[in-house]
Amino acid sequence: MNATSNLHSVRVSYDAVAEDYARLLESELARRPLDRAMLAAFAECVRDEDGGPGRAVADLGCGPGRVTAHLTGLGVRAFGVDLSPAMVAVARRTHPGLRFEVGSMAALDVADGVLGGVLLWYSTVHTPPRDLPPTFAECARVLAPGGHLLIAFKAGEYRTRLERAYGHPVDLDVYGVPPERVAALLTGAGLTEVARLVREPGDGERSPQGFLLARKPDPDAPGSP
Numbered sequence: 001m002n003a004t005s006n007l008h009s010v011r012v013s014y015d016a017v018a019e020d021y022a023r024l025l026e027s028e029l030a031r032r033p034l035d036r037a038m039l040a041a042f043a044e045c046v047r048d049e050d051g052g053p054g055r056a057v058a059d060l061g062c063g064p065g066r067v068t069a070h071l072t073g074l075g076v077r078a079f080g081v082d083l084s085p086a087m088v089a090v091a092r093r094t095h096p097g098l099r100f101e102v103g104s105m106a107a108l109d110v111a112d113g114v115l116g117g118v119l120l121w122y123s124t125v126h127t128p129p130r131d132l133p134p135t136f137a138e139c140a141r142v143l144a145p146g147g148h149l150l151i152a153f154k155a156g157e158y159r160t161r162l163e164r165a166y167g168h169p170v171d172l173d174v175y176g177v178p179p180e181r182v183a184a185l186l187t188g189a190g191l192t193e194v195a196r197l198v199r200e201p202g203d204g205e206r207s208p209q210g211f212l213l214a215r216k217p218d219p220d221a222p223g224s225p
């Protein structure tokens with residue numbers, strides 16, 4: 001499948017599952033303390049030193065906005081972008097005070113160097129690893145110097161075909177990517193790894209889950225070469 005038809009399949013599939021996905025994952029984060037710990041660390045990195053909300057943070061591939069809302073609850077100025085209009089409609093209805101836009105994370109309608117953070121929370125799991133570099137380059141482009149990126153992904157090296165999900169027919173591949181490969185690709189996009197976590201599968205998960213926090217270098221920061 002080429003990149004365009006893959007995006008089309010992802011959009012159509014998530015349009016079909018949007019309502020049920022939102023319902024089934026509504027309280028999923030409550031069962032995942034380590035995932036919440038990574039989000040809390042990310043929130044602390046992107047907020048101002050005095051605890052103010054800091055620069056805006058994009059939740060790319062936000063789905064129904066559950067993590068956008070979680071970040072907002074942690075004091076982050078978060079907004080969401082998703083390829084699927086049905087997902088964005090659910091997000092807007094569920095979180096009317098937050099901003100959600102339809103768009104692709106590989107071509108963002110955002111100026112260079114303006115965001116304090118970018119979150120990719122399981123939103124690259126349908127992107128073939130060979131197509132990750134342009135997405136990571138786009139994330140690096142929109143981050144301000146010193147801004148942070150947090151990615152959650154399936155850790156491994158596999159491709160699983162999904163023809164049914166959340167009670168609906170879908171046309172999706174799910175990719176596991178080794179954490180070293182994610183780290184190398186982020187480094188290739190000009191970001192510096194800060195920390196990574198790999199945890200064992202929890203209930204409902206089939207493989208280890210990876211989390212990687214990276215930072216865009218700030219040449220004007222004290223102590224920079």
Ligand SMILES: C[S@@+](CC[C@H](N)C(=O)[O-])C[C@H]1O[C@@H](n2cnc3c(N)ncnc32)[C@H](O)[C@@H]1O
Nearest residue numbers: 014061062063082083084103104105121122123
């Ligand atoms: C597994 S869901 C995760 C949703 C959300 N981050 C969450 O954790 O609930 C993947 C989401 O990424 C979105 N997505 C996939 N590729 C995308 C792209 N290129 N640009 C924007 N969104 C994308 C899908 O539409 C879907 O909503």
